[in-house]
Amino acid sequence: MTATDEILAIPLWINGHAYLTMAPAFLDVCDPRNGQVRRRTPLCGDLEARAAVEAARAALAAWSAQTVGQRAALLAALGDALAEYGGHFAALIAEETGRQVEMAAVEVGNAVSLLRATAGGVATSTGSSVVAIVSDQHAPLLGPLQRAVPALLSGATVVLKPSPRAPSAAFALAELTARSGFPGGVFNILHGDQLATEALCASKEVSLLLVAGEPAFGARVAAIATRHGKPFAD
Template sequence: MTESDEMLAIPLWINGHAYLTMAPAFFDVRDPRSGRVRRRTPLCGAAEAQAAVASAGSALPSWAARTTVERAQLLTLVGDALAGYASHFAHLIAEETGKPGEAAAAEVSDAVALLRTTSADGGAAGGIVAVVSDDAAPLLGLLQAACPALLAGAAVVLKPSPKAPSAAFALAELTARSGFPAGVVNVLHGDLAAIEGLCAATAVSVLLFTGDPALGAAVRAIAAGHGKPFRG
């Protein structure tokens, strides 16, 4: 990793803190409006996926033992914290996706509402849940899959698009500030190799996907190759 990589690379989030790794390659995150490289996404693989899954596994028993009401209260606290940083999150989303400011702000507003209102879903996945999203809605897309799973007592590994990784990392920071136990929410960066790593991890119960159907089909094929349940 070069000095430039260290300055620009966005960390993973594992076991309740930022996690730097010696990734073999990086993806340049460019502001579509200017073409300027804002940061670099580490393209991780099996080792980092396993570290994130192990973190989730350590946190799972105590998190699953909490009541639904307790878990809902923590999600609401994250929503309240997100509301306080709404402009910052909207800036990150606009900077990495090229969305107009109003559209980025609307995505954050929808994410706040989701965190505050997620209700119990009998079909939500439990255990360790991997969530993969594209860059169409880098914050809301992840939360649409993760919130019901977290409320059901699952620990999650979020895998955002390498094109728009910052909102997921900032969200993980907010979960820690809001009282989430370390390891309940983890963020793994990367592309298909990271997804392969998650699917190869036997402790992962299911892979959830939100986003473009074409990408979803590719992710589904990876999951099927490992015999991993897939929803998307």
């Protein structure tokens, strides 16, 4: 067994639990501060995308049937859970982005505030639908949440594809959704790069693609969505 083999691959999160897959390729997640390989991201494609989207579709009716207040209460509970593990999340963000822990903690704090603010939030127009979110590594926790929170509040279910270079905060957040009472399938994590994005754009069950990231990244994702005729917002 090689040293690379001993580095664990980060699972997907589908239907309320960790989901392991043998992807055709993996990306080493390195700490930019020292070059150390921390974990490996599976570069998934159509098979895993179908599983994640199907879980989101199956959860949609029950989730959208809840009141806005009920959904907001779960999001606020997620914010409380995130605050409890704030130091852990800051460390994950720092080791995958190279930022100082103190700066990563600011991102976590802003994410907590966003989730807690839903107690008086207003639903957006995404409505009862399956929404895909594709994120870069610029703000691996706050960026996706800025897209996911309004969608979830409105009754949409979500498939998030985080950056393969900084996937851990998103996966850890998915674990907290289960601890906070979210039904399985409401919030799913699909790992990968362009092939995973292509698969989400090709899915007829995905009504809207949301982009969280820098303008250049958004332009690349928009080009993929346009090629597939998928509505998107960046």
